[in-house]
Amino acid sequence: MASATTLFLQNGIRSGWIDSGHCGRFGGNLRLFHRSIEESQKKQNWTIACRQDLNADTFISTFPSPLRDGTAPLVNALKTTAEQDVARFHFPGHNRGQAAPSSLTQLIGIQPFLHDLPELPELDDLFSPKGAILDAQKRASNLFGSSETWFLVGGTTCGIHAAIMSTCSPGDTLILPRNSHISAMSGMVLSGVIPNYILPEYNSQWDIAGGITPSQIKEAIEDLKSEGRSVSAVLVTSPTYEGICSDLSNIVKLCHSYGIPVIVDEAHGAHFRFHHQMPCTALEQGADIVVQSTHKVLCSLTQSSMLHMSGDIVDREKICRCLQMLQSTSPSYLLLASLDAARAQLGEDPDTIFNKSMELAGEGRNQIKTIPGITVLNMLNFSNFPAMDPLRLTVGVWQLGISGYEADEVLCDEHGVICEVAGRQSLTFAITLGTHKQHIQRLLLGLEHLSSMSLLKNGLDERRVEDGVYAPFDDITMSLSPREAFFARKRKVSTGKCLGEICGELICSYPPGIPVLIPGEIITERALSYLLDVRKIGAVISGAADPELSTIVVCK
Numbered sequence: 001m002a003s004a005t006t007l008f009l010q011n012g013i014r015s016g017w018i019d020s021g022h023c024g025r026f027g028g029n030l031r032l033f034h035r036s037i038e039e040s041q042k043k044q045n046w047t048i049a050c051r052q053d054l055n056a057d058t059f060i061s062t063f064p065s066p067l068r069d070g071t072a073p074l075v076n077a078l079k080t081t082a083e084q085d086v087a088r089f090h091f092p093g094h095n096r097g098q099a100a101p102s103s104l105t106q107l108i109g110i111q112p113f114l115h116d117l118p119e120l121p122e123l124d125d126l127f128s129p130k131g132a133i134l135d136a137q138k139r140a141s142n143l144f145g146s147s148e149t150w151f152l153v154g155g156t157t158c159g160i161h162a163a164i165m166s167t168c169s170p171g172d173t174l175i176l177p178r179n180s181h182i183s184a185m186s187g188m189v190l191s192g193v194i195p196n197y198i199l200p201e202y203n204s205q206w207d208i209a210g211g212i213t214p215s216q217i218k219e220a221i222e223d224l225k226s227e228g229r230s231v232s233a234v235l236v237t238s239p240t241y242e243g244i245c246s247d248l249s250n251i252v253k254l255c256h257s258y259g260i261p262v263i264v265d266e267a268h269g270a271h272f273r274f275h276h277q278m279p280c281t282a283l284e285q286g287a288d289i290v291v292q293s294t295h296k297v298l299c300s301l302t303q304s305s306m307l308h309m310s311g312d313i314v315d316r317e318k319i320c321r322c323l324q325m326l327q328s329t330s331p332s333y334l335l336l337a338s339l340d341a342a343r344a345q346l347g348e349d350p351d352t353i354f355n356k357s358m359e360l361a362g363e364g365r366n367q368i369k370t371i372p373g374i375t376v377l378n379m380l381n382f383s384n385f386p387a388m389d390p391l392r393l394t395v396g397v398w399q400l401g402i403s404g405y406e407a408d409e410v411l412c413d414e415h416g417v418i419c420e421v422a423g424r425q426s427l428t429f430a431i432t433l434g435t436h437k438q439h440i441q442r443l444l445l446g447l448e449h450l451s452s453m454s455l456l457k458n459g460l461d462e463r464r465v466e467d468g469v470y471a472p473f474d475d476i477t478m479s480l481s482p483r484e485a486f487f488a489r490k491r492k493v494s495t496g497k498c499l500g501e502i503c504g505e506l507i508c509s510y511p512p513g514i515p516v517l518i519p520g521e522i523i524t525e526r527a528l529s530y531l532l533d534v535r536k537i538g539a540v541i542s543g544a545a546d547p548e549l550s551t552i553v554v555c556k
């Protein structure tokens with residue numbers, strides 16, 4: 001057993017990667033700007049120094065450090081089973097690769113087929129685990145600090161569905177950010193819950209949405225209370241795609257004071273537990289259900305995720321039932337074993353495994369900042385939020401007079417540099433355990449070339465995003481719940497005739513990825529002209545059957 005370590009949390013920040021902190025006990029709002037390791041060290045000292053004065057649990061949280069454990073029971077079970085000398089008469093039909101399609105074996109070899117086995121007794125049962133899967137999930141639970149962990153083969157999408165369905169029944173109310181991932185929207189269709197949206201903060205210069213704040217949630221709970229409605233759950237996305245973290249510790253405290261469970265979509269933050277300068281994890285901050293895409297920054301196979309539970313507000317049996325209902329009865333053991341392997345990889349060296357990635361990200365960030373016309377997203381751009389993922393590099397290119405899409409094209413075509421996501425004003429790069437110095441150097445070369453080329457062509461012709469046009473709005477009238485709208489009969493109408501109709505599709509502009517219309521909402525003039533405006537300027541319209549928006553699907 002690894003020894004328990006006490007870490008000091010200030011609004012969910014372990015140390016370091018913070019630019020502003022709210023020092024509640026002292027009644028002030030201490031703005032602390034930390035750019036260098038040296039400064040972050042000072043910050044750590046400040047946090048520790050504070051501790052002597054504190055007795056309030058508002059500031060201090062105790063949780064065990066990740067357990068060192070490199071054993072992978074499910075990987076071992078798969079190996080042993082694959083090595084058996086037996087005549088197999090069960091599925092899958094390729095029979096351990098004997099009849100594997102050659103086009104694929106030429107690409108990936110025979111080994112994946114050899115280990116692509118079904119739920120045999122010695123390989124345990126995902127929905128009633130007693131052997132290797134149970135062992136692997138328990139080890140994951142120890143490492144990530146949950147009371148129970150479930151392996152998912154349907155990505156975080158499936159975990160978000162299960163989280164919503166296990167906490168909300170038809171007609172209940174769920175508070176969630178308007179820019180929640182599409183999986184939250186489909187989770188609402190499945191559960192029949194009624195959404196109450198919170199608009200995330202929006203930075204128009206970056207054209208990026210941030211997180212949501214405890215005060216926004218309090219206001220929503222109180223407003224609903226005054227209407228005689230209670231809230232079944234609050235869902236928060238933290239971190240966002242760009243790495244912005246919400247103040248989960250205060251959100252959880254607030255929600256728990258009302259007896260409301262908190263679900264955190266931590267799809268992009270599964271790595272937070274593994275470096276002292278990362279933001280605190282949702283579990284460390286008391287969240288009840290946390291869903292992580294282990295396949296994003298961590299190293300499991302695509303589509304594999306984990307759902308973690310903590311505390312006793314949510315019903316574990318209900319989570320089990322939902323997961324059984326939502327997942328395949330033939331879960332892929334390659335995916336499951338990859339979760340076990342990714343956990344064991346972290347468990348071998350949980351405290352230092354991310355040191356190199358953190359160094360690379362820090363060096364890269366510092367060098368990118370010196371490139372003329374290029375800006376790096378930092379906490380000053382979202383000062384209402386307590387922390388940001390140090391492994392997400394979001395780079396603004398508007399001073400070069402080009403869009404993120406144009407920058408992406410140059411980087412990709414001329415330098416072979418592929419970003420995680422491109423926006424109108426910026427590009428986001430994800431640094432992972434698989435990122436090497438050469439990758440960062442290639443990125444720097446690409447950005448330097450982009451800078452000199454664009455400045456030569458455009459001078460200092462800044463690309464501006466005007467506030468009014470891009471700020472998301474909040475005059476939403478919901479006529480049908482997402483579930484009612486999903487099942488309602490639909491028809492297509494020409495855009496000129498759709499005002500006042502009930503929208504039948506989820507229409508979103510990327511960026512900033514905040515849905516403008518969600519099925520069941522009345523189509524307003526403001527929503528429509530916003531969509532038409534942003535489409536004209538080149539935003540990608542997603543979710544609409546007709547992306548050109550000459551017609552819109554409405555409920556009959």
Ligand SMILES: Cc1ncc(COP(=O)(O)O)c(C=O)c1O
Nearest residue numbers: 154155156157181265267293305
């Ligand atoms: C914020 C967020 N939540 C949930 C998901 C869904 O995750 P998955 O792809 O693992 O199903 C994504 C996917 O990109 C995401 O960005």
